[in-house]
Amino acid sequence: MTKTALLVIDMQMDMAFRIAEGQPHTGPDVPGRIAELLQLFRETGRPVLHVHHSEPEPGSPFHPDMPGAAPMPCALPQFHEPVFRKTTSSAFPSTDLEAHLRANGIDRLVICGAVAAFCVNSTTRSASDLGFAAIVVEDAVLGFGLPDRAGGMLPPETVLAVTLSALDLDFARVLPTARIAEALQPA
Known part of the structure; x- marks a missing residue:
């Protein structure tokens, strides 16, 4: 039987700061959707795992002492939920996430968080490569x-669409929040 965990990636205050500064982004409803997913997994007793980016360089927005490293209010870990602190784009190479998943019999991940083209993308691809x-x-x-190679900017909607399309082709199923409860039901 499949054991599924929710993996919340990099929902840290630096993301909120970028949005507040006016950086174009997708998903104004992302914090609310993540809160919904957390509620679903917590109410059904399924595991919730958090990944936070951490940089050792003082002054980095993700240095543990900086305000940007703190979790966003929508994604605050509860006391019993593991938090994996990564220094790489993928959550796997710089943490013991894989060992934790295997030790707890978790073989499927529902992945959400930030940022689509970077840490969500690389973590999803790594998960697939590792057999999850x-x-x-x-x-x-x-x-x-x-920024595109020609000196312009790729809009966030395009980046998200391309990222999700590539992941859906070979590495993951891509579903909306409204279909997650159904996807968690036994076949």
């Missing part, structure tokens, strides 16, 4: 625009 099934929650993933 994954569902990426399309309306619970925060995306920002990217």
Whole structure:
């Protein structure tokens, strides 16, 4: 039988600061969707795992002493929920996340958080490579625009669409929050 955990990636205050500064982004409802997912998993007794980016360099927005490293209010870990502090884009190489999943019999992840083209993307691909099934929650993933190679900017909607499309082709199922409860039901 499949054991599924919710994996909340990098929902830290630096993301809220970027949005408050006016950075174009997708998913104004992402915090609310993540709160819904947390409620669903907590109420049904399923595991919830948090990943926070952490940088050792003083002054980095993700240095543990900086306000940007704190979790956003929508994604505050409860006392019994593990928090994995990563220094890499993927949550796997710089943490013991894989060992934790295997030790607890978790073989599927529902993935949400930030940022779509970076840490969500690399963590999902790593999970797939390691043999874990994954569902990426399309309306619970925060995306920002990217500079393109020609000197322009790729809009956040384009970056998110391309990222989710690539993940859905080979690495994960991509579903909206409204379909997660159904996806958690035994086949």
